Amino acid sequence: MAVSVIRSNTRQAASAFTPRAKARGISADLSMKGDTMPFTPFHIGPALLIYSLLLFIDPFALIFGSTFPDLEGFAYFITNGTTPHGPLHSIIGATLIALITATPTSIIAWKIIENASQKKIRAPSLKITVASALLGAYSHIFLDSLLPKIFYGDVNLAWPFAYWTPLLDAVTPEQMYLFCTASFIAGTIIILIRTRNKKISNNNVQDNQN
Ligand SMILES: [Zn+2]
Secondary structure, three states: OOEOOOOOOHHHHHOOOOHHHHHHOOOHHHHOHHHOOEOHHHHHHHHHHHHHHOOOOOHHHHHHHHHHHHHHHHHHHHOOOOOOOOHHHOHHHHHHHHHHHHHHHHHHHHHHHHHHOOOOOOOOOHHHHHHHHHHHHHHHHHHHOOOOHHHHOOOOOOOOOOOOOOOOOOOOHHHHHHHHHHHHHHHHHHHHHHHHHHHHHHHHHHHHHO
């Protein structure tokens, strides 16, 4: 979901097709940069929900992986790019962005935390970090690929091969916003409860050992 316009009135948006954009299957809204709002942060909601269920994974890599595919959306906004959802919104592109940017960024983030922290912090293993970055990036392109064609018709999961985005138009932007927001709230609550329980059980183990 990127850096893209989400309008409640899709009919209004449909009427905004220009011949050139229409020929490419891309909404004119995608080329109306001033009339857009960032959607990228909403990807953090589902990432938090995933982390709440899989606390052993790397949260940084997961969040970086789930937001970095939209780097091309930002590039589109600040340049004369033709589309906000290009190669990075594909299975191959998401894999590359996870391996080349999200994984190293996460490793750096853990190093910074380790250096800044008084306590000993154990960073996740490289295998976990890579898997988390991939999970985040795939969750991003999966969610984007469900959205309306009018905004996301340029997502080709099979890039550089023939167009293949089978679930396009499966949900409305409103449903996606709701899901992402609910995921953020549910994920945060579950993480708080599970980490609290973990702390309590760790303390109990320590008390029993003493
Ligand atoms: Zn996106």
